[in-house]
Amino acid sequence: MKVMKLIKKATALFLTVGMIASLAACGGASSAPAGANDQTADTQETDAQAADAGTTVSAAGSTAAAETAAAIDKIVFGTNAEFPPFEFISSTGGAIGEFDGIDMAIAKQIGDDLGAEVAINNIEFDSLLIALQNGQIDAIIAGMTITEERKESVDFTTPYYNATQVMIAKEGTDITKAADMKGKNIAVIQGYTGETCVKDLGFDYVSFKKGPDAIMDLINGKSDVVVIDSATAQKYVNDNAGQKLVIIEDNEQFANEEYGIAVKKGNTALLNALNAEIEKMVADGTVANLADQYAVAAE
Secondary structure (H helix, E strand, O other): OOOOOOOOOHHHHOOOOOOOOOEOHHHOEOOOOOOHHHOOOOOOOOHHHHHHOOOOEEEEEEEOOOOEEEEEOEEEEEEOOEEOOOEEEOOOOOOEOOEEOHHHHHHHHHHHHHOOEEEEEEOOHHHHHHHHHOOOOOEEOOOOEOOHHHHOOEEEOOOOEEEOEEEEEEOOOOOOOHHHHOOOOEEEEOOOHHHHHHHHHOOOOEEEOOHHHHHHHHHOOOOOEEEEEHHHHHHHHHHOHHHOEEEEOOOOOOOOEEEOOEEEOOOHHHHHHHHHHHHHHHHOOHHHHHHHHHOOOOO
């Protein structure tokens, strides 16, 4: 049984600028979105057009860094603060108010660099896309995997993180690969990639709205296995060290996946600005440093 660390080496998990083509989750192939230099925007985009895109972007002069004509005053990011170490609520304060984690620190840095106010709207994960379409939020930063299905309704930035799905079970389990979950009591988190993967396998499962609830179901013996993203799995195992939980990988079944920030489709002004920021933060090591800061690797 292979037990995985959260981040074997942070820089190895992150994309370098220009390396943005990889496999999608659950074993399917996918083409990653183009970088900021491939995006196009009307340099005279009007306030009305930006409003139609559901953002706080207004027309302004050209900016070389983002290759866009928009000056961004405020960005309302939607997230689901139940996905440590990417987003969670901290009782001692976080990167943005009570919200902390890798994604929250990235959002804060974006706001600082653009001179924009950043606000967080904490929403259930499977409601984030609806909130974006309805204009409740300007962008989604929530450890969201870039998929072909999601790309039909939103535009994604350049990917900023590589991950995969893994299984969490108790020590002594006979599960060594994804196929071994057949006939087992499987727990997933509603709307997460893990749910899609288990569904694609044709297995029955129980879905939870929060990761900790699925983990508690496993600890209490009601579930045999939880399928979830690798980084979050490691955090939950670390946080429940006395429960003898283990992480099981199946790299053949669960392929590499990429996280990106989603914006309303056609909102190129905001997309270009975010792309410029993400590419810079990946290239200069900011994202990798944040991963080191928030990740606690298992020994």
